[in-house]
Amino acid sequence: MNKKLTTQDWLRISERFEPGCMNWQAPVVWDRAQGAEIWDVEGKHYFDWTSGVLVTNVGHAHPRLAAAISEQAHRLLNTFDFPTPQRLALAEKLIAAMPPHLSKVIFMTTGAEAMDASLRIARRYTQKFEIVAFWGGFHGRSYGPMSVTGLAKIKRHFGPMVPGTILAPYPYCYRCPFEKNYPECDLFCLTFLDRVVEAESSGSLAAVIVEPYQGTAGFVFPPSGYLKRLEEWTKKRGLVFILDEVQSSYGRTGKMWAFEHENLEPDILCLGKGIGSGAPIAAVVSTPEIFGCLGPGEMSSTMGGNPLSCAGALAVLEIIAEERLVEKAATNGEYLKSLLLRLKDKFSFIGDVRGMGLVYGIEFVKDRTTKEPAPDLAKEIVLRCVSNGLMCGKLGIYGNVMRVAPPLVITPDQIDQSTKILEKVLDQIHHS
Numbered sequence: 001m002n003k004k005l006t007t008q009d010w011l012r013i014s015e016r017f018e019p020g021c022m023n024w025q026a027p028v029v030w031d032r033a034q035g036a037e038i039w040d041v042e043g044k045h046y047f048d049w050t051s052g053v054l055v056t057n058v059g060h061a062h063p064r065l066a067a068a069i070s071e072q073a074h075r076l077l078n079t080f081d082f083p084t085p086q087r088l089a090l091a092e093k094l095i096a097a098m099p100p101h102l103s104k105v106i107f108m109t110t111g112a113e114a115m116d117a118s119l120r121i122a123r124r125y126t127q128k129f130e131i132v133a134f135w136g137g138f139h140g141r142s143y144g145p146m147s148v149t150g151l152a153k154i155k156r157h158f159g160p161m162v163p164g165t166i167l168a169p170y171p172y173c174y175r176c177p178f179e180k181n182y183p184e185c186d187l188f189c190l191t192f193l194d195r196v197v198e199a200e201s202s203g204s205l206a207a208v209i210v211e212p213y214q215g216t217a218g219f220v221f222p223p224s225g226y227l228k229r230l231e232e233w234t235k236k237r238g239l240v241f242i243l244d245e246v247q248s249s250y251g252r253t254g255k256m257w258a259f260e261h262e263n264l265e266p267d268i269l270c271l272g273k274g275i276g277s278g279a280p281i282a283a284v285v286s287t288p289e290i291f292g293c294l295g296p297g298e299m300s301s302t303m304g305g306n307p308l309s310c311a312g313a314l315a316v317l318e319i320i321a322e323e324r325l326v327e328k329a330a331t332n333g334e335y336l337k338s339l340l341l342r343l344k345d346k347f348s349f350i351g352d353v354r355g356m357g358l359v360y361g362i363e364f365v366k367d368r369t370t371k372e373p374a375p376d377l378a379k380e381i382v383l384r385c386v387s388n389g390l391m392c393g394k395l396g397i398y399g400n401v402m403r404v405a406p407p408l409v410i411t412p413d414q415i416d417q418s419t420k421i422l423e424k425v426l427d428q429i430h431h432s
């Protein structure tokens with residue numbers, strides 16, 4: 001690679017050859033990264049609060065992950081559906097980490113592919129087609145997952161969606177659509193779900209699909225108890241409960257699986273992102289009974305379960321266990337949370353800080369009382385943080401939420417240093 005090119009040179013190449021449809025990012029061209037730190041093509045250093053996009057849970061370029069991938073690259077790259085020791089060892093190890101009922105797994109390449117597979121399985125298994133999904137939910141950009149996504153801007157002008165989606169409000173408590181307060185509301189949104197279904201279902205309900213917390217909507221965490229009650233609602237009606245843990249798993253929330261926080265028992269669990277920590281792999285985990293609805297040749301994917309990604313994903317599981325990354329995410333996450341909450345007390349333009357483990361959203365508002373979203377301010381803060389050496393991004397239904405999701409290997413000292421950068425920027429904004 002030509003190291004002499006500057007950031008601006010690279011960005012001109014991007015503008016010339018790339019379509020500009022990807023997510024907005026601060027103008028940085030990454031060159032290399034290690035653990036929770038990044039260096040750009042000009043050698044500038046950053047602390048990482050992105051993990052790519054909640055992908056590199058074991059840290060960037062973990063030497064053991066890199067070695068596993070590199071060794072595998074010299075041995076065997078693709079067999080299509082022929083089994084390999086890497087795929088089978090990964091399946092065995094992943095299933096060993098699951099609750100007993102989830103005892104079968106098929107590997108895919110992307111989160112969207114896994115979500116799409118889960119929808120197809122639920123429809124085949126139930127022989128019904130309606131999927132209950134949620135406002136603010138995001139499940140990927142191919143037509144199946146996009147159709148059950150509850151974000152209008154993701155679907156805008158892409159024509160008719162796959163029929164059968166029933167969208168219901170998600171408990172975005174900071175902006176409750178019913179203007180109620182938890183816990184007095186007694187989760188009115190769940191009562192309302194009955195009304196939605198009553199009004200919209202043609203009598204062909206197949207499944208409920210939900211994220212343990214909504215990432216793309218702006219790290220929206222449901223109040224405790226909501227997911228368990230939703231699961232009960234689902235099971236009472238004999239529907240398939242699909243949990244989208246594409247971004248919430250692999251230690252991100254301070255537990256290996258986010259479902260552990262509420263002892264959920266999903267019928268289908270979808271994994272992605274952190275499962276390969278950079279190796280492109282995703283997975284659908286379910287019961288033998290549910291997978292039993294598929295016959296030979298009915299679900300498969302050219303790159304799914306390829307030996308390269310499986311060797312990487314196997315190394316990821318080993319690293320997580322040996323380095324106790326789940327426990328670290330929980331304890332270091334508590335520390336990070338305390339610092340972020342301190343910033344919330346200090347700056348009135350922070351409307352909300354929410355999250356757990358090592359995933360937080362900082363929601364910026366123009367006014368704490370009206371809660372009017374401040375997307376331009378969020379953008380300005382992200383740009384200033386990046387130019388001060390903190391890699392971060394923004395997202396959310398209103399584009400006003402800063403994403404705080406460092407690799408799980410971040411140390412307390414790195415948490416201190418990176419939070420100080422944010423505080424310095426917020427001080428500047430406050431005084432400007």
Ligand SMILES: Cc1ncc(COP(=O)(O)O)c(C=O)c1O
Binds near residue numbers: 111115141215216247
């Ligand atoms: C919860 C969730 N589901 C599914 C996806 C889609 O994953 P991918 O981009 O790998 O297709 C994402 C990606 O951001 C996600 O956050």
